[in-house]
Amino acid sequence: MKTKQIVFLLILTLIIIIGGTNVYAASTSLSASSTSVEKGQSASINLSFTAAAWNLAVSGDKITGASxxxxxxxxSEVTTTKTFPVDTSASGTYTITLSGDITDENGATTPINKSVTVTVTEPVVTPPPTDPITPTTPTTPTAPTEPTFTSANKTMYSTGAINLRSTWSTSSSATKIDKDTELTVTGTSTDKVNGYVWYRVSYNGSTKYVASNLLTQTKPEETTNNANLKTLTVDGHEILPSFSANVTNYTMNVNNDTTELKITATTEDEKATVDIKGNKDLKEGDNVVAISVSAPDGTIKIYEIKVTRLEKTTLGLKSLNIKGTDISDKFKTDVYDYQIDIEDLENLIIEPVATDEKADVETIKSLEDDEKLITIIVKSEDGKETVTYQIKLNIIEEENNNTVETITAVTKTNDNSKLYLYGGISLIAAIILAIVIIFIVRNRKEEELYDEEDDDNEIFEGFPEELPERPYDFEPRYKPYKKENTEENVINPFMKEYEQRKNLNQNNEEDEELNYDQNNEESFEEDNDSNDDDYYDDDDKRNNRKGKHF
Structure with a gap:
C-alpha cells in the first residue's frame, strides 16, 4: 500500500512540474498554396513566423521579395503571417527562399534557411467536345500510330520543372523533374504529335518522352550561395568600423545639409545582386541604410549602416584663440564684439575655427590706425550667409617709472610690478600676523595680572574699604618677612598701602601753597596724631584677624 502511495505522489509531482513549465520556442513556416500549377493559374507563397524578434528576407523568381x-x-513572442503572389505567366520551376534568423522570448536565436518550389506547366489543351458520330455500321477504333523516331545521342537540360511522359501523349503518366536536370536524348520524332515534336530520352535507366520545347542544349551555369560584399563605400564619408565582408553593421555621421548618400557596393560573386534602401531623404537624427545582397542560389545577406544626420549648426566661430591673450576663455559663438589687451603686435597669431567645416573664414588686421582692430568674417559655403566678429586691441606699453598704461587709459601692471605687488602683499600679511601674535601674548599677560589681583583681594578680604590717611612722615612698623619653606620674600600688604599713600601725599604736597597758616599746620598735625591713634587701634584688630601675615 505504501509503495502505491509513493508512486502516486511521484506521478502527481511530475505532472505539476511539466504543467508549470513554460516552453518558448520561435518558429517559421514557408509553404506554397500549390507546388504545381498550369500557366496562368493563381499560386501564392505563405510565410508564417512566431518570434519575439526577427530579421528575415524572402526572395526568389516570380515573386516580389521583402525583408x-x-x-x-x-x-514577447507574436505570430506574423505574410502572403506573396507568384507570377505564373511563364512556365518553369521557381524557387522561393526564406533566410535570416529569429529570436524567442528567452533570447535564443535560430538561423533560418528554407525554400519552396513552384512548378508552372503549360496548360493541357483539351479539344472541345463534339457530338458523337453514330456509325451506320459498327467500326473498330483505330489505335494511334506510333511516331517514327530518328536516332540521336545528345545531352540536353530541362528549362524548368517539367513532366516526363511515359509515351508521346500528353495524357500519359508523368514523372516530374527539376530545372536544369541533365537528360540524354536518344531519338527525335519525325512528325509532330498533338502539335509538338517529341524527344525520346533516357532518365534514371528508363525511357521517357518529352516535348522538344522543354529542353535546351545550353548548360546551366553553376550557382553559389556567396552573398558577401567585396567593397562598400559612401561617397564623401567614412563608415565605422572599416569595411569587412563579415561585418554587417556600421555607423557614420553626416552634416545637416546631407539628405542623400551615394553608396557603392560590389559583390564577391559577380552573379549576386545588390539592393540598397534607406539612403535617400535622410531625416535629422538616426537613419538606417540597408544593403541587401542576393546570391545566385537565392541566399540573402543584409548589411546595415546607421547614419546620424546632425542638427543644423549656427554659422560662426566655434572657437577663437589669439596667442598671448585670454580671448579663448571668454569667447562665445553668439558674441561678436571683444576688447583684449596685448603686448606684441609683430608676432600676432590668430586661430579661428568655424562651426561649419565648409565655411570660409577671412581674417582682416587693421593695425596702422590709432584704433587697432581685428575683423574675422565667416561665410557659408554657398555665400548666402555672413557673420562678422570684431576684436579691439589695447596695446600695453612699458614706461620708465615701471608703470604701464594702455591706449584706453586702463592701467595694468607689468610682470616686474606684479612681483612687487605680491611681495608687498606678503609683507603686509606678515605684519598683520605679528600684530595678532603680540595681541594674543599681551592678553595672556593681562589675564595673569588679573589673577594676581584676585589673590590680593583674597588677602584683604574683611578689611575696611577705606583707610584713614597717614601723616607725611609715617613709617610702618611692619617689615618684610620670609615665608616658611619658600625662598620668596613677601611684602606685607600694609607696606604696599603705605607706599601708595605716601606718593599720593607727596603729589598733594606739591599742589598746596608753600605759605600756609602755622595754626592750620598745627591743627593738621593734631588731627594726624588723633588719626594715628585710631589707626593703631585698627591695626590691633587687623592683627587679630590676619595674624598669619605678621
Whole structure:
C-alpha cells in the first residue's frame, strides 16, 4: 500500500512540474498554396513566423521579395503571417527562399534557411467536345500510330520543372523533374504529335518522352550561395568600423545639409545582386541604410549602416584663440564684439575655427590706425550667409617709472610690478600676523595680572574699604618677612598701602601753597596724631584677624 502511495505522489509531482513549465520556442513556416500549377493559374507563397524578434528576407523568381527586421516592444513572442503572389505567366520551376534568423522570448536565436518550389506547366489543351458520330455500321477504333523516331545521342537540360511522359501523349503518366536536370536524348520524332515534336530520352535507366520545347542544349551555369560584399563605400564619408565582408553593421555621421548618400557596393560573386534602401531623404537624427545582397542560389545577406544626420549648426566661430591673450576663455559663438589687451603686435597669431567645416573664414588686421582692430568674417559655403566678429586691441606699453598704461587709459601692471605687488602683499600679511601674535601674548599677560589681583583681594578680604590717611612722615612698623619653606620674600600688604599713600601725599604736597597758616599746620598735625591713634587701634584688630601675615 505504501509503495502505491509513493508512486502516486511521484506521478502527481511530475505532472505539476511539466504543467508549470513554460516552453518558448520561435518558429517559421514557408509553404506554397500549390507546388504545381498550369500557366496562368493563381499560386501564392505563405510565410508564417512566431518570434519575439526577427530579421528575415524572402526572395526568389516570380515573386516580389521583402525583408522584415523588428521586435516586439515587450520582447514577447507574436505570430506574423505574410502572403506573396507568384507570377505564373511563364512556365518553369521557381524557387522561393526564406533566410535570416529569429529570436524567442528567452533570447535564443535560430538561423533560418528554407525554400519552396513552384512548378508552372503549360496548360493541357483539351479539344472541345463534339457530338458523337453514330456509325451506320459498327467500326473498330483505330489505335494511334506510333511516331517514327530518328536516332540521336545528345545531352540536353530541362528549362524548368517539367513532366516526363511515359509515351508521346500528353495524357500519359508523368514523372516530374527539376530545372536544369541533365537528360540524354536518344531519338527525335519525325512528325509532330498533338502539335509538338517529341524527344525520346533516357532518365534514371528508363525511357521517357518529352516535348522538344522543354529542353535546351545550353548548360546551366553553376550557382553559389556567396552573398558577401567585396567593397562598400559612401561617397564623401567614412563608415565605422572599416569595411569587412563579415561585418554587417556600421555607423557614420553626416552634416545637416546631407539628405542623400551615394553608396557603392560590389559583390564577391559577380552573379549576386545588390539592393540598397534607406539612403535617400535622410531625416535629422538616426537613419538606417540597408544593403541587401542576393546570391545566385537565392541566399540573402543584409548589411546595415546607421547614419546620424546632425542638427543644423549656427554659422560662426566655434572657437577663437589669439596667442598671448585670454580671448579663448571668454569667447562665445553668439558674441561678436571683444576688447583684449596685448603686448606684441609683430608676432600676432590668430586661430579661428568655424562651426561649419565648409565655411570660409577671412581674417582682416587693421593695425596702422590709432584704433587697432581685428575683423574675422565667416561665410557659408554657398555665400548666402555672413557673420562678422570684431576684436579691439589695447596695446600695453612699458614706461620708465615701471608703470604701464594702455591706449584706453586702463592701467595694468607689468610682470616686474606684479612681483612687487605680491611681495608687498606678503609683507603686509606678515605684519598683520605679528600684530595678532603680540595681541594674543599681551592678553595672556593681562589675564595673569588679573589673577594676581584676585589673590590680593583674597588677602584683604574683611578689611575696611577705606583707610584713614597717614601723616607725611609715617613709617610702618611692619617689615618684610620670609615665608616658611619658600625662598620668596613677601611684602606685607600694609607696606604696599603705605607706599601708595605716601606718593599720593607727596603729589598733594606739591599742589598746596608753600605759605600756609602755622595754626592750620598745627591743627593738621593734631588731627594726624588723633588719626594715628585710631589707626593703631585698627591695626590691633587687623592683627587679630590676619595674624598669619605678621
Amino acid at each position: 522584415y527586421a523588428s521586435q516586439t516592444s515587450d520582447l
